[in-house]
Amino acid sequence: MKENKFEDIYEVVKLIPSGRACSYGIIAEFLGSKRGARLVGWAMNALQNRIDVPAHRVVNRNGFLSGKAAFETPTSMQERLEEEGLIIIEDQIQDFEKILWNPNKELI
DNA sequence: AGACTGACTGGGA
DNA sequence: GTCCCAGCCAGTC
Numbered sequence: 001m002k003e004n005k006f007e008d009i010y011e012v013v014k015l016i017p018s019g020r021a022c023s024y025g026i027i028a029e030f031l032g033s034k035r036g037a038r039l040v041g042w043a044m045n046a047l048q049n050r051i052d053v054p055a056h057r058v059v060n061r062n063g064f065l066s067g068k069a070a071f072e073t074p075t076s077m078q079e080r081l082e083e084e085g086l087i088i089i090e091d092q093i094q095d096f097e098k099i100l101w102n103p104n105k106e107l108i
Numbered sequence: 109a110g111a112c113t114g115a116c117t118g119g120g121a
Numbered sequence: 122g123t124c125c126c127a128g129c130c131a132g133t134c
Contacts, residue, residue, distance in 0.1 A: 005130070025117050028129080034117075035129040041115035042131060060116060067115030 005031060009043040012103055016057045019084045020101035021093055023061045030103045045070050056080040063096030 012027050024037035033039065044055045044067055056077040060066045068077040068091060078088040087094035 023117090024115075028116080033129055035127085037116035037129080038114060039116090039130045044115055046131090055115085058115080061118095065115090070115060 005033075005036075005039060006043045006046060009040050010047070010053045013044075013053045013055060013058055015103065015107060016054055016101050019086065020099050021057050021059055021063070021081070021086065021096065022101045022103070023059060025061055026100075026102060026104070027058065041067065054080075057084075057101075059093060059096075063093040065091045065093070 008031050009027060012030055013022070016022050024040040025034070027040045028034060028036040040058065044053075044058060047053050047055050048070065049072070055067065056065075056071065058067065065077050065081075065088065068074045071077045078091065081088055081093065086099060093099065
């Protein structure tokens, strides 16, 4: 029941638990499009002001806050992540692989 | 209507 | 280990 791929992306992002982060590629792979990571980013951009979807928990594979510019303020993304207990230094999530959330493994 | 770009990733050289 | 290329979907020019 996939009306739009965007809806699926939002569903997955909403499933990301607090204090955790996810990468575009993982979400894209979860949806079946391994190379559709760019679509995930595109979907996030479509959200813009939608806080229903924790887009701040979605970062690139390197753990960098590549999409921070899409938030109201470039620091809003980092602020929210820090509120959840994550450590952000120079727009990069520390211990990213430790807080990385894999829907394919944890959401079985 | 055709082509390019974009919050990305993986593989090959 | 680092750099370059190809692929994905949707929106915009």
